[in-house]
Amino acid sequence: MKHVIKPFKTLAVSAMTLAGLASCEKEMPIKSNDAYFSTAEFKKNLKAALAGARGYQFAITQNGQVADTAEYGIATVGGAKSDLDMFINVASVTKTLTAATVVQYMLQKDVTIESKIGAWLPASWAVHDTIKKLSFKQLLTHTSGIRGSATEWSSLMTTAASPITAPQSYEYSNINFALFRAILPKLHDSAKFRQRELSLPAADFQLWMSQEYMRLVNLHVLSKAGIPARGCAPVTGKMSMMMTEGPYRLIGSDFGDWSNKCGGGGWVLTTMEMARVIVYLTHSDNILSPEERALMDNNRLGWVARFPVKGGLAYGHDGALYVNRNKEEGLNGGDVGSQTLIIKLPAKVELALGVNSVKDGWRDLYDIVAAAYNKSWVNN
Structure with missing residues (x-):
């Protein structure tokens, strides 16, 4: 399925600019040594860093539209394939929606x-x-x-x-x-x-x-991003699960109903819907006015992370949920869990990510994304 997010109109190149190029047809073009951001490299770097997960799905957007996507592995212990349109409890990404x-x-x-x-x-x-x-x-x-x-x-x-x-x-x-x-x-x-x-x-x-x-x-948020009414309860037959990673035995757990405890966590969205949220928060005035966006960004309201990457600052919020299945304190091997992330980056790039399993500790998604992003700039 091809996913398109269009919060604003694409500018067309004027035909008048082409007329002045006729006299230069025989000249060799001058190549720039400036680096440019490669979404293909970003995707490759992210996939390498997420190796080992039972399943994951992510959407990379640039200039307000989907640039690339990835779906890998499974989303449930029953073997349902990882899918950008399968629902997940986004955990603390909820805080960005609330803010x-x-x-x-x-x-x-x-x-x-x-x-x-x-x-x-x-x-x-x-x-x-x-x-x-x-x-x-x-x-x-x-x-x-x-x-x-x-x-x-x-x-x-x-x-x-x-x-x-x-x-x-x-x-x-x-x-x-x-x-x-x-x-x-x-x-x-x-x-x-x-x-x-x-x-x-x-x-x-x-x-x-x-x-x-x-x-x-x-x-105030979801409908303005073109997302149907959602909530904090599971969507029957369309939910991913929290799972273990190998070498531990594959087991999983459902997310449960958060309707009476959401706000800091609990919203149920697809990864593609998370992508719509971060795109519309960043590139459109549909949700936030420029003044509201500046208020949110400058004070880090609903952004748990703000850190430097190549070309500027990244703003993001991750989410993490787990169920203790091995009876040891804290997250350890044999527990089940999931992680989510929305993040906006320089070069008009955003990422929405869902990981369907945990191993013996949380992945540092910010380090993963920062390293993958910084390595994705290539020269012409």
């Missing part, structure tokens, strides 16, 4: 990234003063002092009621972004939010907030 949604409210209401979150949490929650005083920016940059990774509603409410005792310096926590499952619906329509909070039983109100959060991400 891109939040940013669109920062320049439309009397709210900035420095505003305090207290007024935007449910009034029915017990909220400690140290939580009320946190800024949107602190949540979006993991500098809140919040610790922990459990993102169910009970965990969010416990976090909100507890004092912050850890340093308010960078420390990655899924809870920071999962709190937007409660904050975004109130940002969108505070009157409707309050009406639901007063009229619904607690469990139903939590369900409504979850559904409203997913509706808003669809509205």
Whole structure:
């Protein structure tokens, strides 16, 4: 299947420029010694670095369109082939979706990234003063002092009621972004939010907030990238799995339903849909205005990585999920897992990647991509 992403029009070469070349037909062209980026080399380098995975799939885009793709190996223990259009839990790539949604409210209401979150949490929650005083920016940059990774509603409410005792310096926590499952619906329509909070039983109100959060991400991000409505639940019959890598016995695990714990992780997309998201965030004003894009990039809102590569800076977010199957602490050989990544690079290049297995530790996807990208510049 040929995949095309066209967020903007392609410029055509004017016929007038050709007329002036007639007198030069017999002259030898002058070759430039300048290096250019080769998507073919990038693909080759990535495939070499990902050797050993049970399966992977990636899409390389340049100038807003698909330049090359790769599908390798299997996506499930049943032997389903790795496929760009098979669904995967994108894990923490979710944070970029959440941030891109939040940013669109920062320049439309009397709210900035420095505003305090207290007024935007449910009034029915017990909220400690140290939580009320946190800024949107602190949540979006993991500098809140919040610790922990459990993102169910009970965990969010416990976090909100507890004092912050850890340093308010960078420390990655899924809870920071999962709190937007409660904050975004109130940002969108505070009157409707309050009406639901007063009229619904607690469990139903939590369900409504979850559904409203997913509706808003669809509205503000996915639909603007031409992606049908998605969510945080598995897509029956079309899901990849988390798997082991050799030499360990092939076993796998499903991702499960994240509908009531998403925000920091959990969105279910295809790798090609991840490619659409990063292309539209980068090359189009459909999702973000230039001002919103600058706000997101300059403050690293929803980008966990920003690092130098040839020609400029790369911005990305990766995701990683695993299930402990060998009963040893942490990720080890015999556990099952998967990794994802979206990243924008200089030379108007982007990458969306899904890896369907883990071995005895996480792949450093940023090092892999940086090395593959830097080696993909060739001379004419």
